[in-house]
Amino acid sequence: MEDRKLTVRAVERALDILLCFTKDNELGLTEIAGQIGLHKSTVHRLLTTLEEKGFLTRNAATEKYRLGIRVWELSTHLPAYDESAALLLPAMERLRDRLGETVSLYLRDGLERVRIQAVQSQQAIRRVAQIGARLPLSVGASSKVLAAYAPPEVLQSLLEGPGWPDYVERDAYKHQLQEIMKLGYATSFEEREPGAAAVAVPVVGRSGTVVAALSVSGPVSRLSQETLLAYAAVLHETAAEMGLMLP
Template identity: 85%
Template sequence: MEDRKLTVRAVERALDILLCFTQDSDLGLTEIASKIDLHKSTVHRLLATLEEKGFLIRNPATEKYRLGIRIWELSTHLPAFDESAAVLLPSMERLRDRLGETVSLYLRDGIERVRIQAVQSQQAIRRVAQIGARLPLSVGASSKVLAAYAPPEVLRELLESSEWPDYVEKNVYKDQLNEIIRLGYATSFEERESGAAAVAVPVTGRSGNVIAALSLSGPVSRLSRDTLVEYAAILKEAASEMGMMIP
């Protein structure tokens, strides 16, 4: 019975920590400990667990925490999505209506990407994008965009991962990332799905950091390499406007 009480207490404390972020977006250890009236050593252990599970992200430069990707994933099962994703939805719909293909928005979580918003193509033959889907960073246009602008330690972890696909040559992959930074976009042809092509661009927030990848995807029968390069310029313009809407 005592163990059960301790477990419940730990859950309550972890939830109290998450609730601290309803009023502040970035909080340090001391601030959180003060808000929930707990010793910093206890809060530090809980923060480490929440960070490991993806519910919080720690900024190494400021030692402050903010909500993590798992919150986005949970929110996809609610009637209304996260405010930021909802704010960007009209822009994504306009992009879909203009180009006629499925438009998606991805965030990076470690060495994976998570689709936090999507607008499906209205054409009979289309690529269906499931919100909340978690995908590796090793293949795909959006994956390579997020990897290209990720910190060096993330790229090292990705390349050393035991789940790295054997058919992807690491040197070729690294060359592709350098090319993405030079061009400002990435393309893919049947890298992850047979018959599918995509183009993706980075979304840079007002802070100047790349915070997401905006992509357009559809069947290879409609999306040739020349078409994707043409669409890349349009996505860049849309991504620039979207980046001004979020921090």
């Protein structure tokens, strides 16, 4: 039993190392050890194994690691939502061209949202959205949309979980979710990022359930409350178009 525990712990630590690269393209030994809270000698052994298996590659000049070819090979076998992200890309591009701001598509995964597709604004000052980014459900327009239409047990876990931010009042948040379900959209002003604003709407699949959140985001200097409300109607048009393409 003890050997099994050690094996599982080693797997968890190796996965923790790989997850470090969701935020950074290249990381050194010291940086990785600091992020996951392990001694450098332990991390070095795990890095060596991951490199040998092709999950990481090391730059000999900088001594830093980045994701290896095995990760990209695995990505070619992602489930259907990845295909949906590619299918919905043209509609998102048309929305970006129409509104001039960054467009993102999110799915809920547990108590987080994951950006599965994004189309960047072409303006000089814009919000850059990284595909694959994981964000909490507690703040942000898309988070509130996904939380509003999530099963009750998900909302309860979210509100009672240890990751709930102290600066967000739970009762006010629940009231926001009720309003979102009435209005059909959510807005946010600098809730997660200083200087950023967004509006999001649900994407309803053919089954009648909310399968994603579609958002437009950009700097608060361009996105006033009035502008976001006008954009919400345009987002609903695109979301309806997308819903016909999804199960």
